[in-house]
Amino acid sequence: MSLRQVACAATGVALLLLTAPAAHALIDPFESVTVDPAGTIAPDGTITLSGTYRCTDGTGAVFVSSSLRQGDSNVRHGIGGTSAVCDGAEHRWTNSDRPELGRFKAGAADVEATLMELRPTAGGLPLPRFHAARQQEVTLVQAGGQQIAAPAQP
Numbered sequence: 001m002s003l004r005q006v007a008c009a010a011t012g013v014a015l016l017l018l019t020a021p022a023a024h025a026l027i028d029p030f031e032s033v034t035v036d037p038a039g040t041i042a043p044d045g046t047i048t049l050s051g052t053y054r055c056t057d058g059t060g061a062v063f064v065s066s067s068l069r070q071g072d073s074n075v076r077h078g079i080g081g082t083s084a085v086c087d088g089a090e091h092r093w094t095n096s097d098r099p100e101l102g103r104f105k106a107g108a109a110d111v112e113a114t115l116m117e118l119r120p121t122a123g124g125l126p127l128p129r130f131h132a133a134r135q136q137e138v139t140l141v142q143a144g145g146q147q148i149a150a151p152a153q154p
Contacts, residue, residue, distance in 0.1 A: 009025075029057040033064060033115040033132040040143045045101040047140070049079050050094040053115050055131040058086025060119040062131070064093040068108040077103065084115060086131070104140060111138050120124075 034051040041047055049066045062084040067076035080095030092114075112135045118126035
């Protein structure tokens with residue numbers, strides 16, 4: 001299974017479990033994931049999102065996944081996944097994906113980033129452990145084009 005397939009599966013699990021109140025209680029307040037206020041759209045339609053993360057105590061595979069929603073749609077599109085290192089230091093993450101051409105346009109969009117670990121268990125089936133999650137509005141800009149002002153951070 002490729003890293004992209006694992007990250008997409010992890011994103012799906014994360015989105016399902018993050019809607020449950022219990023999932024939020026498991027997130028450590030000293031761990032974090034941030035989203036940069038602007039993402040890019042390359043001429044070929046590739047979307048790139050980025051930010052930072054910090055986590056500790058990772059014993060399994062850890063990933064930063066991101067998803068994007070724009071306009072009135074309730075549908076999120078997974079934008080890649082990045083392996084993460086949980087050593088307590090702050091690290092950068094960058095995720096890219098090329099959705100159908102024209103699906104996303106320059107302007108406001110909503111990004112959700114999740115820092116999630118697939119922690120091994122005695123039964124062999126890894127279970128998700130959420131280190132941090134962040135949902136925020138960003139501005140998508142055309143690469144090489146005119147940048148639109150990013151929304152203010154809360």
